[in-house]
Amino acid sequence: MALHGGALRFNLRLNLNYASKVCSFVSVRRFSEKLTSKPASGGGTETTGDHAIYTPEHFALKESLRKIIDQEINPHVDQWEAEGKFPAHKVFKILGSAGFLGVNKPVEYGGLGLDFSYSVAVAEELGHIRCGGVPMAIGVQSDMATPALARFGSASLKKEFLLPSIMGDKVACLGVSEVGAGSDVSSIKTKAVREGDEYVINGGKMWTTNGTQADWMCLLANTSDGPPHRNKSLICLPMNLPGVHIARKIDKMGMWSSDTAEVFFDDVHVPCKNLIGEEGMGFTYQMLQFQEERLWAVANVLTTMDVVLQDTVEYARQRSIFKQPVLYHQTVHFRLAELQTEVELLRSLLHRATALYIKGNDVTKLASMGKLKAGRLARELSDSCLQFWGGMGFTNDVMVSRFYRDSRLLSIGGGADEVMLGIICKYMDILPKK
Numbered sequence: 001m002a003l004h005g006g007a008l009r010f011n012l013r014l015n016l017n018y019a020s021k022v023c024s025f026v027s028v029r030r031f032s033e034k035l036t037s038k039p040a041s042g043g044g045t046e047t048t049g050d051h052a053i054y055t056p057e058h059f060a061l062k063e064s065l066r067k068i069i070d071q072e073i074n075p076h077v078d079q080w081e082a083e084g085k086f087p088a089h090k091v092f093k094i095l096g097s098a099g100f101l102g103v104n105k106p107v108e109y110g111g112l113g114l115d116f117s118y119s120v121a122v123a124e125e126l127g128h129i130r131c132g133g134v135p136m137a138i139g140v141q142s143d144m145a146t147p148a149l150a151r152f153g154s155a156s157l158k159k160e161f162l163l164p165s166i167m168g169d170k171v172a173c174l175g176v177s178e179v180g181a182g183s184d185v186s187s188i189k190t191k192a193v194r195e196g197d198e199y200v201i202n203g204g205k206m207w208t209t210n211g212t213q214a215d216w217m218c219l220l221a222n223t224s225d226g227p228p229h230r231n232k233s234l235i236c237l238p239m240n241l242p243g244v245h246i247a248r249k250i251d252k253m254g255m256w257s258s259d260t261a262e263v264f265f266d267d268v269h270v271p272c273k274n275l276i277g278e279e280g281m282g283f284t285y286q287m288l289q290f291q292e293e294r295l296w297a298v299a300n301v302l303t304t305m306d307v308v309l310q311d312t313v314e315y316a317r318q319r320s321i322f323k324q325p326v327l328y329h330q331t332v333h334f335r336l337a338e339l340q341t342e343v344e345l346l347r348s349l350l351h352r353a354t355a356l357y358i359k360g361n362d363v364t365k366l367a368s369m370g371k372l373k374a375g376r377l378a379r380e381l382s383d384s385c386l387q388f389w390g391g392m393g394f395t396n397d398v399m400v401s402r403f404y405r406d407s408r409l410l411s412i413g414g415g416a417d418e419v420m421l422g423i424i425c426k427y428m429d430i431l432p433k434k
């Protein structure tokens, strides 16, 4: 509990600084002065003083979050993985109370009012959670289901849905994908038809992370018969309304501790005031929301890749084969060095994209490149590392096999590799003209 107090105080100091428009971070600095030249990552040489985008405040935030992860999350991960679900309300309340669910969200709605680089720092730190499912669920809450609401939602809508999500009192989910439409978002079929001052919603969503526990969904639905990029809207949909049916919890090869639902809507009546921003702008808002989602995903997997590499180095150092440690075989240490190099390259891309994004630039191309590379590298790295663990790597007792299963999603979810390639081609102007 002392820990919560500390993190909470950290949050309050930030809030206080912002509320009084004193942006000096004096107290946070004092807090972070305790930090010495701490490496930014596995094998990294950057320190709090010379990091490309992080200030001592970023490092202090990360350290504070790390304590929560080590004391409140990691001790329970194995149990949650075995149960196929983690207690989202309980975990989000802990994180929300300490300010970690809305670092870049407005102060008046419970956020810390910081820029997106702090979200990236949080996503990186969440990579220390020893599974993929829990950080993914947290990311849905903080950086996937809520950015559009924070940017375009009305004040009353933000009060009803954003504030409690940031405080950890409500669990959010994102309803974009459907049984018949994942990569091709424009072809979703769920309809929201205006009747007086309500929308009547029919259809269904597939692959909804947090879906069995969520209090509300950021729903993408067709609100007219117009062209596919102009007929969609984002709507805050309370999940306890009559007509919302959780059809099933999907059984998956990885991300076991994250619940994934299939949801149906049968004449669900939602007030029109639950519309986020302008009607017909949902597709555009969702595409904007994807930029943050993709940068978040890159940041999160980077740390996990560092952790898995480090675990593998340690295992290979103590395990002997043919009278010497596994690590001493050149094919092993060269491969690990090559993978760490690729991780560092990806980190540079992420930090460059983040620096551009917080200055207001469109980083769709870089975010897509990062997401593509992260998915592919995670697959390569988990496969190579697992190999060096031998039979142990094939058991469910070690982190490397969990990462092997969990990280496979990165090349599929939130835009598959091929979707990323299509976006990059578009920005390079090399897509064949139709």
Ligand SMILES: Cc1cc2nc3c(=O)[nH]c(=O)nc-3n(C[C@H](O)[C@H](O)[C@H](O)COP(=O)(O)OP(=O)(O)OC[C@H]3O[C@@H](n4cnc5c(N)ncnc54)[C@H](O)[C@@H]3O)c2cc1C
Pocket: 140, 173, 174, 175, 176, 177, 178, 179, 180, 181, 182, 183, 184, 206, 207, 208, 209, 210, 252, 255, 260, 409, 412, 413, 414, 415, 416, 417, 418, 419, 422
């Ligand atoms: C565990 C999990 C959690 C998820 N969480 C959420 C969530 O919270 N909210 C949500 O809305 N969605 C969620 N998703 C859905 C996810 O975003 C989709 O699975 C993803 O977008 C791919 O869509 P799809 O599964 O329908 O595959 P499809 O669209 O059917 O694509 C199948 C394959 O086709 C290939 N492909 C795609 N486009 C092209 C192209 N242009 N050219 C060539 N090949 C191509 C790719 O290899 C792709 O994997 C989740 C999925 C999973 C598995």
